Amino acid sequence: MASGNSGCGRDPVPEPSTSSISSMLRRRPAFLDDSDDDDDDGPVVGRDLYTEEVIMMWNLTKIMKNLSTNEQCVAFAEENGLVHSQKECSIHRKPMKIAKSTNKSFGSWCCTKGNCRAKTKVPRNKGTFFENIKIDLVQVFYLLYAYSHKWSYETVIHEDPYKESRQQCISRPTISDWYSYCRETIVIYQMDRNQVEGKIGGPGKVVQIDVSKFGKRKFNRGHHIEGHWVIGMTEGKDLRLEVSLDNIESAEVLVPLIQKHVEVGTTIHTNFWKVYDCLSQHGYIHKKVIESDPDNPFVADDGSYFYEYLWRRYNVKHRKDPFMELIKVIKYAYK
């Protein structure tokens, strides 16, 4: 229910076997050394993770140990580049101090020179992922963890480690909001790293085409993506997507985007939208289908789930720690 893209084809992750313990004692394979490079997708990890790798990953116990006080969360946010830890006064060119009193979570930047104080005071979380947060920072990080592991709303409420001390449960609208914020940052991240790898389809092959439109985002900053059309082209688990500012309901806009990714001679499945009628004039075999493939993440909801699907699939394939990947995404989207 939370993410609406169940059955999205995640590969099962084998449990680390006992043989991994002996593997731990050996040196890590050299090819893993560059797998954390931001620009490099890294190799697919076709083996069980070593014990040391599993231990490094975040779980709920680790969240409770390392991110259960405001101070811990602020330090973590600084270490991971989610908020700045230094800032100069634009007037005096001197490092500013952090005044704790005015902003509950992060404090505010403040110049100590003369009467500059009032003029330059600015909340430290302004322009960051944490701007205007209405819940405690510890809850935010708990929700980030939950989202990264694709927890249902029920699980989030049930596992919430803070509910006893607060005598209160996290509300569904709060979970929904923060899941949306996470999804938005993933859209920004995935849109920028979406790379074309040749065409899909070909004679005798079927490609499903779906189109959706981004509505207005909850967060009105960072990259602007509202009002964009997104077209998804799927062949089995191979996915291509294009984003267009122009109205995709016109054949002049739509057809070149399809031609860029789909081989001539492909059988294309679409819904009953009129614009697709022209496809048969461009060398495609066009079939209108009533029932879309329920496993296709693109048709499950708006296009943002499609990006979420790609992101989760990448993390599974490359055995990334979903929590740290999400932190990386947030850093990227709000840089």
Ligand SMILES: [Zn+2]
């Ligand atoms: Zn100053």
